[in-house]
Amino acid sequence: MKQPYHSNTLKVKALGIDTYRENNIYMLIDCDICRSEGFTALTRIVVHHNGKSIIATLNVVHSELLQENEGGLSDIALKRLDVKDGDLITVSHLKPIESLSDVRAKMYHKKIDEAAYYRIINDITNGLYSDIEIAAFITACAGDNLDLDEITWITRAMIDSGSKLEWDEKIILDKHSVGGLPGNRTTPIVVPIIAASGLTIPKTSSRAITSPAGTADTMETITTVNLSIEKIKEVVNKEGGCFAWGRLAKLSPADDILISIEKALDIDSAGQMIASVLSKKVAAGSTHVVIEIPFGETAKVRTHDEALKLQYYFKVIGDAIKLNVEVLITDGSQPVGKGIGPSLEAMDVLSVLRNQHDAPSDLKEKALMIAGALLELSGKIEKGKGVSEARQILESGKAYAKFKKICFAQGGITEPEFAEYKTEIKSEIAGIVTGIDNRKLAKVAKLAGAPHDPSAGIYFNSPIGTKVEKGQTLFSIYAESEGELQYAIDYLESVSPIIKIV
Amino acid sequence: MKQPYHSNTLKVKALGIDTYRENNIYMLIDCDICRSEGFTALTRIVVHHNGKSIIATLNVVHSELLQENEGGLSDIALKRLDVKDGDLITVSHLKPIESLSDVRAKMYHKKIDEAAYYRIINDITNGLYSDIEIAAFITACAGDNLDLDEITWITRAMIDSGSKLEWDEKIILDKHSVGGLPGNRTTPIVVPIIAASGLTIPKTSSRAITSPAGTADTMETITTVNLSIEKIKEVVNKEGGCFAWGRLAKLSPADDILISIEKALDIDSAGQMIASVLSKKVAAGSTHVVIEIPFGETAKVRTHDEALKLQYYFKVIGDAIKLNVEVLITDGSQPVGKGIGPSLEAMDVLSVLRNQHDAPSDLKEKALMIAGALLELSGKIEKGKGVSEARQILESGKAYAKFKKICFAQGGITEPEFAEYKTEIKSEIAGIVTGIDNRKLAKVAKLAGAPHDPSAGIYFNSPIGTKVEKGQTLFSIYAESEGELQYAIDYLESVSPIIKIV
Structure with missing residues (x-):
């Protein structure tokens, strides 16, 4: 009964699938390992190679993408595990992550202690949390759910999660x-x-x-x-x-992971923001x-x-x-x-x-x-x-x-450039600019492609107090593709005016 | 400028990848559509066919898995969009989901109104939310964050999200x-x-x-x-x-989606639980x-x-x-x-x-x-x-x-069966059973494979008050694979005693 059960070996196949920062493993539905270990689609499992291990999400394959005893990996999983086509990997069950109990306590508005924040931040840094678990942690900390102690503790845990820079000068x-x-x-x-x-x-x-x-x-x-x-x-x-x-300096790496989920949720709560800012500074x-x-x-x-x-x-x-x-x-x-x-x-x-x-x-x-x-x-x-x-x-x-x-x-200097596609947004009336909706203006720039298209965005000509004529350009939208430019225009046409003119 | 930009057509390729309930689309990294639309890995995009549409997550491919102008789909995406190999699909940007503003308001502990809950539940039912967005909504509603009004509204919204059964009898x-x-x-x-x-x-x-x-x-x-x-x-x-x-009866389908994420997060909060239970009953x-x-x-x-x-x-x-x-x-x-x-x-x-x-x-x-x-x-x-x-x-x-x-x-009756692998957990001392940790006992059964392996679990012989001898069996663990049985035993050996004997 007490024989080792983690001796499940697969041959790596690089499938050429880019899943951004998600580790995926692809395994045949009828492979011995899936059957003997009780793995099913979206099970999170541990993949080992040469002393290293990562946690990957299982995508079950039932086609000729894989041969018997092959395990496909997404690009990021190949990179993090440092393997290539033909290398041997083993897979095993993910043990229960104890710090998730701390997250659940926080979801129920309990104050958790410094050691709990260290456990959570440590496990997040080590890639043990799934994206929905990170989303739950972020949401549990949003609003006014963190008190000053807790923000201090999470800040310290973040500082200690990564590298620290040291300088000879006394004042930095x-x-x-x-x-x-x-x-x-x-x-x-x-x-x-x-x-x-x-x-x-x-x-x-x-x-x-x-x-x-x-x-x-x-x-x-x-x-x-x-x-x-x-x-x-x-x-x-x-x-x-x-x-x-x-991020490349690996200062407060847990914060970078949290930020990627905050970005997807389009939130940036006070406690996390303070911890994020100050942890980066100290690190x-x-x-x-x-x-x-x-x-x-x-x-x-x-x-x-x-x-x-x-x-x-x-x-x-x-x-x-x-x-x-x-x-x-x-x-x-x-x-x-x-x-x-x-x-x-x-x-x-x-x-x-x-x-x-x-x-x-x-x-x-x-x-x-x-x-x-x-x-x-x-x-x-x-x-x-x-x-x-x-x-x-x-x-x-x-x-x-x-x-x-x-x-x-x-590494050198280059001159920034304007994007290829441009449209000018003109005033429909004459008057004075009295207000600007920053959020909607930012949204237009994002829909136009910023920041992933670096030259996309807005050139803004009409600060508060500007006297404008009818037909005068209020701002221009720049985009690197027609689709995105049109998408920004569609949005602009669907919302109330961004520039208030009276 | 105002030309249609959603005329991006791809030929379906069934890749044979089972991602459970996640719609995935696989596209070549250098395809015109990715470039012109500014799509990147994990972008959530809308996929259209024949008047139907689904939201799918983009996995970017840079290998021979796909030919030029082919779009791969995961099993569930094929099924939900009702397409097969060779069918033509088009892709477009996902418009901003307005009800996510309501979710953000809830994350900041604001009371949101009945219409907001209807919008959220409707969008979740229609598959517009990503898993992390659902996780954020669930977490924002956890703890004591929902008052009686809000639980009532979410219950009504859930009831109206799906089918309802009607009966001739006055009392059901x-x-x-x-x-x-x-x-x-x-x-x-x-x-x-x-x-x-x-x-x-x-x-x-x-x-x-x-x-x-x-x-x-x-x-x-x-x-x-x-x-x-x-x-x-x-x-x-x-x-x-x-x-x-x-679930098959499609009663309160939004609840089924919420439950799948609650399951992954291992939480079940009071407000959601009441809404879940009562919405199913009324439906x-x-x-x-x-x-x-x-x-x-x-x-x-x-x-x-x-x-x-x-x-x-x-x-x-x-x-x-x-x-x-x-x-x-x-x-x-x-x-x-x-x-x-x-x-x-x-x-x-x-x-x-x-x-x-x-x-x-x-x-x-x-x-x-x-x-x-x-x-x-x-x-x-x-x-x-x-x-x-x-x-x-x-x-x-x-x-x-x-x-x-x-x-x-x-459809008939079959007799339930015991699983193939079994081990008996015996008492190390003589005495009287005075307490049982239900949570840990349940965890052992889950690690052994229940419920996805139906015959896995525990046969329990030692309720409170039982007089036990040293070496007497307290309970037996059943599993359908050796790996899972060992995994349950490993856990059992790592925690404090589940059965308290004095």
């Missing part, structure tokens, strides 16, 4: 803007100002979660952002700053961080009170994890700059850095405010003089020179 | 036992007692959600339970009762329903207070949807009968119906209590005399005769 700066405001791309301007001042800002950024572009998406249209930890260190030690995609080795919270009717944060609450949470949890946090609450009533979407935002950034006369002044002033706050928080510049110091660095051209050096150190 | 009876108690298989005994009394009980049952067996799983080891609505009517009109699997045409709520430390309902709360909820929502509900709160401290798992429970049921001397008396008495309550609730038997009437029907053999007639009308 960082910044973060809470999302929801299209075109709010201050980071690529702030980083070279700070680095040019002689301070250190090893910036790692995310890709878009629910927005048309993240800083990593935008900077990728100009330079390489997929930097290893070694490369980040090399660039920062040389230039004092960098623009890196956080990147930061000591002093400026956080911008734009609020407005159609921004992510809708009211000033809500912004104050987030400010309070950021400060308390910052203290608990020994991070110096300064929060700036800003106006979030309309987009920043003109471009919305990776390439279009990159064009705005470059025009500010190059001190072009047509550069968007709102984007410039916001970047200077954040850079000024960082200079003051670091103690290098005295209170009240940060912004003028930042302005001097930007307008003298020192910031752009530093920007170019950083990009070259990362 | 039904029963339900809240799960969590292994072996609590009273339904197959109650139904023939009620039907033999001349009353009507068109019983539809579910398969196991998180337990080792549901009534449909158990009855399937004896007769056919996959009955169409027409067949249910035929059997009930002839015999006064039936044992049908609810089945029931007018008078007895609900049994067993409570105990390791039952689904843990305390008497919790049972009282559920009783209150069942009554209030019953009133709101005009259903006569009677609730019985019972002892849930240990399994009922001896068998746990479909076939093993079926054996218990048959021994009670056949009045065998070794029939489990606890199962018999519980079934009589429920049947008695139904006889009284119907008004046919006066208060206080229901149980003795039920006992007379059972012990005279009338119930068994009716049981056989119902089974023959459904």
Whole structure:
């Protein structure tokens, strides 16, 4: 009876199926293993090779795709298990995942302890959770379900889930803007100002979660952002700053998995957001961080009170994890700059850095405010003089020179481009612009293809206060395919006006 | 610009991949459609054929599985779209699903209105939600997040999501036992007692959600339970009762989808449970329903207070949807009968119906209590005399005769069988049994293969109060494969004792 029952061996077949980040295994319906182990379609099983193991979902095959004793794997499963056609793999049952009991307790609104968050985050990092289990955990934490203790614990668990960067300098700066405001791309301007001042800002950024572009998406249209930890260190030690995609640096990897499901659900809850932001900062080795919270009717944060609450949470949890946090609450009533979407935002950034006369002044002033706050928080510049110091660095051209050096150190500079397909949205009446629906505007940019099509998005000509004539262009939509352009137009025609003109 | 962009045609290829209930479409990575529409791996897209459409998840292929202009479909997608090899299909973008805004509002603990629940349930029924979106909805409704209004609305929306049975009789009876108690298989005994009394009980049952067996799983080891609505009517009109699997009758189909995700998450929250139970009853045409709520430390309902709360909820929502509900709160401290798992429970049921001397008396008495309550609730038997009437029907053999007639009308009778592999778990000490962990016992039965292997499970010999010798068998585990038997044993060895002996 006590004989080993996990000696089930299959020969790998690479089926050439890309399932994004889902590990799939394909097995014949009448194979001995399916029968003897009681496996059925969508069973999650453990696949072993050479000491490594992954969890994969079973797709049952009853055709000539597979021969007897072959096991097909999806691309990502091949990569994660590090196997190729013909290698031998074994399969076994997935043991019950104990931390799911903690998730269920949280679903029933119980407060769970620090050890429980460590268990959950650890199991998520190791790929033990299915997507619906992650969705349940995220939903259980959404709303106001996490208290300050719990946000602190989840933040610590996330920090410890991945790599940490260490630096020789005593002061390491960082910044973060809470999302929801299209075109709010201050980071690529702030980083070279700070680095040019002689301070250190090893910036790692995310890709878009629910927005048309993240800083990593935008900077990728100009330079390489997929930097290893070694490369980040090399660039920062040389230039004092960098623009890196956080995920590749494996900082807080659990957070990246959570974010991919949040993106699919189109939510971004306060507790998770704070844990996500602060865990990335600490893992990147930061000591002093400026956080911008734009609020407005159609921004992510809708009211000033809500912004104050987030400010309070950021400060308390910052203290608990020994991070110096300064929060700036800003106006979030309309987009920043003109471009919305990776390439279009990159064009705005470059025009500010190059001190072009047509550069968007709102984007410039916001970047200077954040850079000024960082200079003051670091103690290098005295209170009240940060912004003028930042302005001097930007307008003298020192910031752009530093920007170019950083990009070259990362792998070179390319100029962002407009997408092939374009349509202009014109005003049907004359009047004054009095309001803009940020959410709907962002949705148009996303339907047009941003951020997965980098040059797709919106070029926005009509900020609040603009006097428009009938027939004047309010904004243009750019897309890389006709289908997507039409899809964005269809949506625009189906909703109430995005630009309010009276 | 305004040309149609949904004219993207592919030739169907049946790939022979069974993905359970997930619609998958497989397309070549470099096909024009992927490029022009901006589709990427795991994009959810709409697939059209002949006026029908389904939503499918894209798996991107870069191998010889597909030829240019071929679109592969998983088995369930082929079936739902009603297409075969060589048929032409078109694909298009999935429009934003508006009811997901309602789900997000619920995730943030807002009370949403009846129309919102109708929108959500309607979209779920129509297959518009991905599994993670359903998981988010279920989690948002878990805990105590639904108030009495909301449970009523979701119940009504579920009732209206599918077919309804209509009957000529004025009084239609039904029963339900809240799960969590292994072996609590009273339904197959109650139904023939009620039907033999001349009353009507068109019983539809579910398969196991998180337990080792549901009534449909158990009855399937004896007769056919996959009955169409027409067949249910035929059997009930002839015999006064039936044992049908609810899903095939398409009663409250949204509930079936929700249950499949609840099963994967291993949760069963109060609000959803009440909506699930009552919607199925109303859709089945029931007018008078007895609900049994067993409570105990390791039952689904843990305390008497919790049972009282559920009783209150069942009554209030019953009133709101005009259903006569009677609730019985019972002892849930240990399994009922001896068998746990479909076939093993079926054996218990048959021994009670056949009045065998070794029939489990606890199962018999519980079934009589429920049947008695139904006889009284119907008004046919006066208060206080229901149980003795039920006992007379059972012990005279009338119930068994009716049981056989119902089974023959459904398609015949087979005798349930023991599984091939068996091991006996023996006591390591002498003493008295003082407690049983129902949850762990159920888990052992599930790991052994129940309910997907019908003859797998547990034969339980040691109820509370049993005097045991050292080496005496406490229970036996049955499995259909060695792997599963070993897996159950491994689990048993890894946890604290399931049977408490002092």
